[in-house]
Amino acid sequence: MDIKIVDLCVKVKDKEILNNFNLNINSGEIHVIMGPNGVGKSTLSKVIMGNSDYDVVSGDILVNGKSIKDLDVSQRAKLGIFLSFQNPLEIEGVTNSEFLKTMVRDVRDSDISLYDFIKEVNVCSEELEFNKDMLHRHINQNFSGGEKKKNEILQMKMLRPKFIILDELDSGLDVDSLHLVCSNINKYLEDNPSCAVLIITHYTRLLKEIVPDYVHVLKDGKIVYTGDSSLAEKIEKSGYKVFDNGTSNIAEDTVYE
Amino acid sequence: MNKIVVSKNNIKEEKIIYLDDDSEIYYDDVDVCLTLVVSKPICIFEYIRNSKIDISYDIMSCVTINRFGIDSEIVSTFNINKELAKVKCYYSCFNLNDHKYVVNINHLKEKTESFVLSHGVNVSDKKLDFLINTNVVSDSFDVVSNQDSKILLLKDSNCDIKPNLCINNDDVVANHSAYIGSFNKDLLFYLMSRGISYDDACKLIVKSFVFSDMDITFLQRGLILEEINKYWR
Numbered sequence: 001m002d003i004k005i006v007d008l009c010v011k012v013k014d015k016e017i018l019n020n021f022n023l024n025i026n027s028g029e030i031h032v033i034m035g036p037n038g039v040g041k042s043t044l045s046k047v048i049m050g051n052s053d054y055d056v057v058s059g060d061i062l063v064n065g066k067s068i069k070d071l072d073v074s075q076r077a078k079l080g081i082f083l084s085f086q087n088p089l090e091i092e093g094v095t096n097s098e099f100l101k102t103m104v105r106d107v108r109d110s111d112i113s114l115y116d117f118i119k120e121v122n123v124c125s126e127e128l129e130f131n132k133d134m135l136h137r138h139i140n141q142n143f144s145g146g147e148k149k150k151n152e153i154l155q156m157k158m159l160r161p162k163f164i165i166l167d168e169l170d171s172g173l174d175v176d177s178l179h180l181v182c183s184n185i186n187k188y189l190e191d192n193p194s195c196a197v198l199i200i201t202h203y204t205r206l207l208k209e210i211v212p213d214y215v216h217v218l219k220d221g222k223i224v225y226t227g228d229s230s231l232a233e234k235i236e237k238s239g240y241k242v243f244d245n246g247t248s249n250i251a252e253d254t255v256y257e
Numbered sequence: 258m259n260k261i262v263v264s265k266n267n268i269k270e271e272k273i274i275y276l277d278d279d280s281e282i283y284y285d286d287v288d289v290c291l292t293l294v295v296s297k298p299i300c301i302f303e304y305i306r307n308s309k310i311d312i313s314y315d316i317m318s319c320v321t322i323n324r325f326g327i328d329s330e331i332v333s334t335f336n337i338n339k340e341l342a343k344v345k346c347y348y349s350c351f352n353l354n355d356h357k358y359v360v361n362i363n364h365l366k367e368k369t370e371s372f373v374l375s376h377g378v379n380v381s382d383k384k385l386d387f388l389i390n391t392n393v394v395s396d397s398f399d400v401v402s403n404q405d406s407k408i409l410l411l412k413d414s415n416c417d418i419k420p421n422l423c424i425n426n427d428d429v430v431a432n433h434s435a436y437i438g439s440f441n442k443d444l445l446f447y448l449m450s451r452g453i454s455y456d457d458a459c460k461l462i463v464k465s466f467v468f469s470d471m472d473i474t475f476l477q478r479g480l481i482l483e484e485i486n487k488y489w490r
Contacts (some may be wrong), residue, residue: 004417019391049450053442077452087445093465102461106451236380 001064001080001162001196002026007058010040010047010221017043018220020060025057025163027194029223032207034200034232035218036240041200042086044218045165048198049077049083062161075078080162082167084152086200091139096151097121099154124157128184145172153181157188165198170206178197182209204232261279263287272275276301282476284308284329295320302477305329317344323471325481326339326350326358335371343370349467350377350482352385360401370401377417380488386417391424391431398428400477406435409466417430 003025010018017040025031033041047054048061060067068076093097099182100121104112112120125132130150140148149172156164164185170178186209189195199212207215207229216223217233217240224243225231259280264287281302290311295301296318303324311332314320317339324331325348335344350358360370371391379385387406391397406418420433440462448458462483468478 046446051446053446072455073446073449074452074454077450083450085447087442087451089446091461091465093468094461099448099461102457103451103453104456128271151489191386206291247323257264 001194002062003163003196003198004062004157005066006060006062007059008047008061009088010043011055011057012043012053016223017054018047021222023216023223025196025198027162027196028215030197030199030210030212032199032201032212032215032229032232033223034202034215034235039218040165040221041218045083045167045198045200047159048076048165049073049081052140063154067193074106077161078109078193080160081165082148082156082159082161082163084149084164084167085114085173086138086168088148088152090141092141094139095136096139097135100135100158101128101157107159120158121154124154127157127187128154129180130154136249146174146177149173150177150181153184157184160192162192162194163196165200166206168202169199170201170203175205178205179209182206204236255257263289263291265403270391284310296379302473302474304477304480305331305453314344316342316344321344321472322348323468323473323477324348325484327484328353328356329362330356330358330360332357332361334363336363336365337369337371338365339365340366340429342366342369345372346374347469347471348373348375349469349471349481350385352377352490353381353383354377355384357386357388359388359390360391362392362403362404364391364397364400364402367397368399369397371403373404373406375404375406376469377416378463379408379414379467380411382412382414382417384417387435388417388419389433391433393424393426393429393431395425398426400426400429400431402429402431404433406434407466409463410439411435416428419441442449460485463489 005021005023008018008021035041043054047056049072062067063079101117121135128150134147140151143151149169174183212229215227215229217225259278261280261282262287274300276296277297279300284305286307289319292313294315298319300321303322305326307328309330316335337344351362353442357421358375360373373389375387377385385408389404389406391404392400393400404420408416408418416437418435418437420435422431422433424431442458444462445458448461461477
């Protein structure tokens with residue numbers, strides 16, 4: 001799946017969050033967005049997913065050349081866009097398995113037999129070392145931070161998306177769980193080489209597990225610098241202050257020494 | 258398990274029923290006044306359809322009541338009249354006409370506890386009112402009383418929740434919360450981001466809202482699901 005974000009301007013309650021934001025993600029590529037708190041990284045993920053709380057003032061999001069601006073959230077998900085939430089919500093009274101079955105039925109547009117569903121869920125759960133008891137508990141209720149993130153990736157595996165957005169996947173995951181979750185994502189990407197990925201993160205530990213093709217720095221609502229995976233290491237050493245003067249002088253190697 | 262059916266054919270005069278085992282009570286299209294006496298720890302499932310009922314519980318033990326109502330007017334009084342007795346009442350309902358749901362919780366002895374959770378889905382533009390009155394008498398110390406009320410609006414309507422706490426003792430923990438509003442936008446976004454259609458997402462939220470903490474059997478759950486399925490698919 002190819003994603004092209006063109007001159008996107010987004011406002012929330014008259015506050016401009018994204019300002020002429022541009023980004024191209026070709027199929028099979030892994031992109032990372034980094035940036036200080038509050039610059040609009042999570043906003044970007046929600047806008048791509050179609051959250052109506054954000055006002056898209058101008059610009060467009062194209063998927064395989066077609067605008068998705070008029071599609072609602074579920075239509076975008078059916079197209080193959082998946083957002084792994086930074087803080088997955090808890091829903092009391094609905095079991096995880098019921099949730100999974102409803103989403104699989106709606107996305108695949110056909111009823112999946114109970115046998116096939118259980119078989120598929122069991123395989124995905126085992127690969128994630130996700131306790132099967134969790135499937136019968138209410139959605140994310142009393143789950144630990146790590147269990148919630150595993151549940152997000154379980155949903156991802158069941159939905160088989162073509163474009164994955166990972167919003168701070170590493171928060172709440174311990175070292176072993178992060179490795180396990182990332183190896184599941186890497187395996188999925190191996191099996192689906194055309195799948196594109198957008199990672200939003202603050203830390204490099206996630207990027208050691210899922211190696212990106214491009215790292216972008218987001219500031220003042222737009223991308224101010226793009227580099228390869230080594231840029232993340234440099235940011236971790238020097239912080240974001242080096243980008244304060246704009247994009248012209250940050251490429252100098254001395255900045256990061 | 259006891260199964261008690263109060264239907265049109267039942268006499269309308271005031272009745273007293275002694276419950277000493279888990280029970281299912283079905284009220285179907287009746288106008289009735291009942292007193293139920295509970296002296297053992299039990300769990301009760303109440304299914305109330307198109308009825309006007311006035312139920313009074315004399316509670317001398319620990320009792321959990323899972324109550325589901327469809328378009329009914331209910332007044333229920335819990336007289337907690339034995340030390341260490343507890344009542345948990347989970348109520349969910351679908352409302353179509355102007356109705357009131359009144360709960361009076363009377364802590365008549367010390368060291369008693371109550372938790373009243375009331376969730377109403379107002380399907381129409383009619384008025385649904387919750388009036389939850391907690392009364393702790395001056396002799397009742399070390400009492401815990403909590404109430405949580407929510408009304409989910411499916412159409413524009415004017416609903417009310419009135420939590421009244423009348424506490425006459427210093428040694429009491431009492432809390433209340435109230436919410437009236439439409440579907441939670443964040444929940445809708447989360448569910449729809451998984452490819453679930455708007456209608457199915459609403460249905461899941463209603464299910465979540467109706468079942469919440471209810472401790473019911475598979476069959477009892479099925480009965481309520483039948484009702485939910487009438488409005489969504």
